[in-house]
Amino acid sequence: xxxxxxxxxxxxxxxxxxxxxxxxxxxxxxxxxxxxxxxxxxxxxxxxxxxxxxxxxxxxxxxxxxxxxxxxxxxxxxxxxxxxxxxxxxxxxxxxxxxxxxxxxxxxxxxxxxxxxxxxxxxxxxxxxxxxxxxxxxxxxxxxxxxxxxxxxxxxxxxxxxxxxxxxxxxxxxxxxxxxxxxxxxxxxxxxxxxxxxxxxxxxxxxxxxxxxxxxxxxxxxxxxxxxxxxxxxxxxxxxxxxxxxxxxxxxxxxxxxxxxxxxxxxxxxxxxxxxxxxxxxxxxxxxxxxxxxxxxxxxxxxxxxxxxxxxxxxxxxxxxxxxxxxxxxxxxx
Amino acid sequence: xxxxxxxxxxxxxxxxxxxxxxxxxxxxxxxxxxxxxxxxxxxxxxxxxxxxxxxxxxxxxxxxxxxxxxxxxxxxxxxxxxxxxxxxxxxxxxxxxxxxxxxxxxxxxxxxxxxxxxxxxxxxxxxxxxxxxxxxxxxxxxxxxxxxxxxxxxxxxxxxxxxxxxxxxxxxxxxxxxxxxxxxxxxxxxxxxxxxxxxxxxxxxxxxxxxxxxxxxxxxxxxxxxxxxxxxxxxxxxxxxxxxxxxxxxxxxxxxxxxxxxxxxxxxxxxxxxxxxxxxxxxxxxxxxxxxxxxxxxxxxxxxxxxxxxxxxxxxxxxxxxxxxxxxxxxxxx
Numbered sequence: 001x002x003x004x005x006x007x008x009x010x011x012x013x014x015x016x017x018x019x020x021x022x023x024x025x026x027x028x029x030x031x032x033x034x035x036x037x038x039x040x041x042x043x044x045x046x047x048x049x050x051x052x053x054x055x056x057x058x059x060x061x062x063x064x065x066x067x068x069x070x071x072x073x074x075x076x077x078x079x080x081x082x083x084x085x086x087x088x089x090x091x092x093x094x095x096x097x098x099x100x101x102x103x104x105x106x107x108x109x110x111x112x113x114x115x116x117x118x119x120x121x122x123x124x125x126x127x128x129x130x131x132x133x134x135x136x137x138x139x140x141x142x143x144x145x146x147x148x149x150x151x152x153x154x155x156x157x158x159x160x161x162x163x164x165x166x167x168x169x170x171x172x173x174x175x176x177x178x179x180x181x182x183x184x185x186x187x188x189x190x191x192x193x194x195x196x197x198x199x200x201x202x203x204x205x206x207x208x209x210x211x212x213x214x215x216x217x218x219x220x221x222x223x224x225x226x227x228x229x230x231x232x233x234x235x236x237x238x239x240x241x242x243x244x245x246x247x248x249x250x251x252x253x254x255x256x257x258x259x260x261x262x263x264x265x266x267x268x269x270x271x272x273x274x275x276x277x278x279x280x281x282x283x284x285x286x287x288x289x290x291x292x293x294x295x296x297x298x299x300x301x302x303x304x305x306x307x308x309x310x311x312x313x314x315x316x317x318x319x320x321x322x323x324x325x326x327x328x329x330x331x332x333x334x
Numbered sequence: 335x336x337x338x339x340x341x342x343x344x345x346x347x348x349x350x351x352x353x354x355x356x357x358x359x360x361x362x363x364x365x366x367x368x369x370x371x372x373x374x375x376x377x378x379x380x381x382x383x384x385x386x387x388x389x390x391x392x393x394x395x396x397x398x399x400x401x402x403x404x405x406x407x408x409x410x411x412x413x414x415x416x417x418x419x420x421x422x423x424x425x426x427x428x429x430x431x432x433x434x435x436x437x438x439x440x441x442x443x444x445x446x447x448x449x450x451x452x453x454x455x456x457x458x459x460x461x462x463x464x465x466x467x468x469x470x471x472x473x474x475x476x477x478x479x480x481x482x483x484x485x486x487x488x489x490x491x492x493x494x495x496x497x498x499x500x501x502x503x504x505x506x507x508x509x510x511x512x513x514x515x516x517x518x519x520x521x522x523x524x525x526x527x528x529x530x531x532x533x534x535x536x537x538x539x540x541x542x543x544x545x546x547x548x549x550x551x552x553x554x555x556x557x558x559x560x561x562x563x564x565x566x567x568x569x570x571x572x573x574x575x576x577x578x579x580x581x582x583x584x585x586x587x588x589x590x591x592x593x594x595x596x597x598x599x600x601x602x603x604x605x606x607x608x609x610x611x612x613x614x615x616x617x618x619x620x621x622x623x624x625x626x627x628x629x630x631x632x633x634x635x636x637x638x639x640x641x642x643x644x645x646x647x648x649x650x651x652x653x654x655x656x657x658x659x660x661x662x663x664x665x666x667x668x
Contacts, residue, residue, distance in 0.1 A: 088443065312421050
């Protein structure tokens with residue numbers, strides 16, 4: 001592993017994604033990527049009494065499916081890196097307890113999956129690990145209860161709000177060869193442009209995505225057109241538009257090859273305002289659509305920047321604005 | 335870096351602690367390590383309106399002091415790894431925003447500092463980084479408000495409760511040589527023995543410390559007497575006693591060279607029941623007493639296992655027990 005420029009890490013080429021899985025809810029199945037989402041839950045409580053317990057059960061399934069997809073057994077996993085949106089990342093903690101694999105808990109809000117895969121790739125490069133499981137999950141109902149209002153309250157949603165994806169994605173990152181290689185990682189700097197409205201996450205996160213993407217392009221001396229597909233995590237329609245504007249100010253045009261997973265995950269008819277959000281948004285799209293398209297040869301060079309609004313109800317109530325972060329990974333089809 | 339046994343990572347020897355700092359409150363200054371705590375805050379709100387904002391200001395100071403102590407400038411830091419006890423690790427997120435350094439947020443409750451230093455050491459070993467800042471903070475008043483009751487409520491404390499340390503510790507982990515080398519890292523597995531009482535964290539965490547310590551001794555074929563000093567993070571008196579019992583069942587005797595930072599941080603007269611807790615407990619003791627004793631030659635081989643009770647008010651209200659984790663680092667005096 002070596003650093004290029006200020007912030008980008010170029011891996012030695014021995015970090016591959018050898019297993020992947022996604023699990024989503026019915027609303028996500030009805031969206032744009034519906035045909036790519038093979039595993040869908042009908043009951044988002046998963047037969048449990050609470051949404052939080054249901055979320056946990058979904059994460060267990062998606063982790064197990066990714067390990068199965070990699071052709072490994074649970075005992076082959078050396079390390080589990082993950083997190084989620086719940087306070088104290090409890091969904092991941094309970095699932096890590098079930099798995100009995102050494103666990104490195106991370107918190108990067110909706111940027112969790114690229115932080116996890118980024119750290120895993122760098123650790124693999126160091127040589128002490130062979131197979132690292134990375135995963136995340138989000139759940140509309142448990143996130144609404146924790147960050148905004150419980151569903152029973154029936155609050156009206158702002159036109160610039162987004163809909164937390166009920167779903168998760170898991171990946172086995174390995175030194176074993178596959179056709180999906182992790183080439184580069186760029187950990188983001190936290191940005192804060194002063195947005196205080198917890199419904200307007202796209203505006204809060206766009207500067208973080210811009211900062212990381214510009215740093216990466218400068219470090220690697222590349223431009224958007226050098227990639228087949230560039231995806232941000234969950235900026236939504238509005239946040240994606242802000243990102244285009246911010247990038248243009250920096251001299252970069254995000255063209256047809258750019259998509260935001262949040263903006264694109266739901267269909268127009270689903271009336272999800274600016275689109276999807278949540279840690280499971282980009283994770284589930286990466287585990288299905290993006291890697292499917294890479295495997296069939298449509299995308300060869302892909303950049304994924306999951307984006308995280310690092311908001312807290314306590315600091316929000318104290319008048320503080322929403323800091324955000326975005327971590328980038330570059331994937332190549334071998 | 336190579337793996338020894340199942341779970342332990344042996345570093346190549348190029349990971350050093352080159353800078354360190356602690357900052358604590360007045361109660362901590364009055365305790366056992368008082369003479370080692372040089373930097374103390376009188377006003378734990380730091381002139382701010384809320385404890386949360388005060389906590390953040392303390393973290394900024396301790397980070398800057400560690401960088402200064404290392405002889406580096408802020409611009410020399412390649413990566414910042416850290417977290418804290420606040421929901422969404424907001425203290426660390428805001429400080430990362432001020433610093434404008436790539437930030438990897440982690441969550442491991444009171445086990446944050448050894449998870450951060452462990453990840454940093456493994457990343458350094460991979461070759462893409464030179465200087466990584468690791469830090470954590472905790473604050474009695476903001477933690478009580480978030481996890482239990484606001485101070486204004488004036489609740490009675492159980493005899494088995496602990497007192498969250500107001501304080502933090504920061505470290506610069508580097509490939510530059512110093513006399514404190516990080517030799518090994520052992521990331522822990524999450525354990526859950528079914529403790530549901532959020533005041534009884536020592537009992538919840540002791541099994542996690544035992545699991546990691548036994549795994550490490552087996553992997554390295556060593557025993558407690560091979561080390562000059564073994565410290566757990568914040569099990570408190572009761573949790574420390576439980577750990578001794580659990581270790582004895584596994585055939586290991588923790589003798590005079592074992593201390594729990596939580597048990598020992600406050601003096602008997604301070605009536606802190608089982609002792610201290612909080613992410614800042616082991617971090618501040620490591621940054622002062624432990625490294626001071628290493629530098630003067632009293633301790634040559636040290637094991638630190640910070641311990642984290644991964645509890646959440648939501649899952650606690652839903653009747654779930656408290657999962658816990660403990661990450662270990664081995665430090666040697668060169």
